[in-house]
Amino acid sequence: MNRLGQAFTLINFIPRIIFLAIVGFSIVFLVRSYVVDHLNVQEVQAEVFMHRIMYSPQGIIYFDPELSTAVPGIVDISKVKSNRLDALMNYSDKSFIAGKIEVIDAITGKTVATATYNNQTYFRWLPVAQVKLPGPGGIKQIVRSTYVLYQANNALTQGILKIEVLLPGN
Amino acid sequence: MKLGKRGMTKSQYYAIGEFLAAGIVFLTLFTYLKGVATDSQFEQNFMARDVALLLDSIHAAPGDVSFAYDASIKENSFVFEFSKQQKLRFAFDNSQVLVFPSTVFGVVIQPARYPFGRDSNLELIFEDPFNAEKLGGYGSYYGQPTNTTFVFIKKTDDALNISTSQEVIEVRNE
Numbered sequence: 001m002n003r004l005g006q007a008f009t010l011i012n013f014i015p016r017i018i019f020l021a022i023v024g025f026s027i028v029f030l031v032r033s034y035v036v037d038h039l040n041v042q043e044v045q046a047e048v049f050m051h052r053i054m055y056s057p058q059g060i061i062y063f064d065p066e067l068s069t070a071v072p073g074i075v076d077i078s079k080v081k082s083n084r085l086d087a088l089m090n091y092s093d094k095s096f097i098a099g100k101i102e103v104i105d106a107i108t109g110k111t112v113a114t115a116t117y118n119n120q121t122y123f124r125w126l127p128v129a130q131v132k133l134p135g136p137g138g139i140k141q142i143v144r145s146t147y148v149l150y151q152a153n154n155a156l157t158q159g160i161l162k163i164e165v166l167l168p169g170n
Numbered sequence: 171m172k173l174g175k176r177g178m179t180k181s182q183y184y185a186i187g188e189f190l191a192a193g194i195v196f197l198t199l200f201t202y203l204k205g206v207a208t209d210s211q212f213e214q215n216f217m218a219r220d221v222a223l224l225l226d227s228i229h230a231a232p233g234d235v236s237f238a239y240d241a242s243i244k245e246n247s248f249v250f251e252f253s254k255q256q257k258l259r260f261a262f263d264n265s266q267v268l269v270f271p272s273t274v275f276g277v278v279i280q281p282a283r284y285p286f287g288r289d290s291n292l293e294l295i296f297e298d299p300f301n302a303e304k305l306g307g308y309g310s311y312y313g314q315p316t317n318t319t320f321v322f323i324k325k326t327d328d329a330l331n332i333s334t335s336q337e338v339i340e341v342r343n344e
Contacts (some may be wrong), residue, residue: 013184020188024195029285031199035206048223052230057327058291061232070232089229089287091260092265096285 006083017161036072046142046165049097052089053117053163059088060115064149074100075103089117098122098166102151104117106158112150125166138169210258214269214282217258221321222267222284225332228325229289239321260321262286262296262335289330297322297333300317 053059056069060079064071080103091097098118105112116122129139142165150159206212221239228235239287241260259270261281265288268281324331 006318013188016188017191020192021306024192028195031203037206037212039212039215039219041223045226047229052226052287054290055230057232058289067175072232082343090290091285091287092263093285093322097287106319123257151191164200 001039002118011159040170042167042170043142045097046167048167049089049099050144050163053085053099053101054161060084071151073148073149074156075150075159076137077103077113077150080115082115082119085115085117086119086138091118094118094121095168098125100164102164103148104160106147112152113158122156122166124132125168130164134169136169140169142167182267210271211282214258214271215284217260218267218269218282218284219259221269224321225267225330226288228323229287229292229330231325232243234327235323235325237323239323241319241321262332264294291328292325295329295331297331 054110055061055070055072057063060075062071062074062076063069084099085099090137098116098121100115100116100122102111103113104110125139129141132138132141143162145160148159148161149156150161151157221241224239225263226238228237237326261268262272266283266285268283270281322331322333322335
């Protein structure tokens with residue numbers, strides 16, 4: 001076979017190689033789509049984090065000393081402190097989760113109290129979260145708001161509890 | 171077409187190359203699938219996350235809670251069953267759940283870890299009938315040297331109690 005003949009034989013094989021690659025990638029794609037080997041629980045983690053803040057007796061909710069019980073739905077403004085949140089949830093890894101809570105007056109719209117959890121990490125992550133980069137390297141931001149009553153100066157007032165959770169991209 | 175010295179044409183060489191390429195792809199794929207099917211890393215990760223999130227949820231409960239977590243894998247409804255139904259070993263440090271696989275030929279494989287948010291206001295008590303066990307050079311953890319069937323969690327106003335058991339017992343969650 002001369003050189004031109006060899007070149008034509010090689011060119012004839014190119015479509016076959018492309019077809020083989022397509023078949024190979026299709027099989028890999030199908031297998032990968034049916035096999036789950038990665039667990040992403042970030043949404044659940046954020047929900048649990050919020051629930052701990054909202055319902056834990058050691059959290060920010062009002063504790064009735066007469067009934068000796070915590071009252072979910074009523075926020076004690078004097079408890080909305082960053083050091084209280086840090087004591088409430090002590091994760092071994094400081095780069096695991098960070099957050100911020102804000103109590104807003106429902107009538108005036110003014111912020112009544114604010115506290116951050118894992119303060120340093122929160123302010124380090126916040127600019128990255130605002131870029132909204134997906135995947136590793138990015139920071140996922142989950143924000144929830146709920147109507148609450150807040151107690152300040154022995155009076156109950158309507159308010160909004162805004163909880164912001166930051167988690168490293170997955 | 172001209173035959174080569176060994177009686178093979180060029181096109182036959184290309185065909186062999188093609189088969190080799192296809193073989194490498196399929197071999198890699200099946201090695202990956204075999205690894206997924208026999209490895210317990212996924213189950214370890216699942217259990218570590220599940221127990222850590224459970225501990226977080228129990229921390230949030232405004233009252234006393236007592237819970238028995240069934241850690242036997244085959245009781246859980248995975249989509250397909252793994253070929254080796256091996257039980258896992260649970261261990262805890264102050265703010266992490268560690269799940270070890272069964273010991274393979276005397277070597278302890280790296281555990282799956284997931285943190286839980288320890289409440290500094292609650293005393294964390296590990297009740298371990300076998301005492302603290304040092305597992306595979308990963309430090310001192312509280313846990314059993316044997317496979318875990320149940321993880322018991324009990325929260326009161328001032329303490330969180332964690333213990334593990336290998337006994338299959340009848341439990342009723344409160």
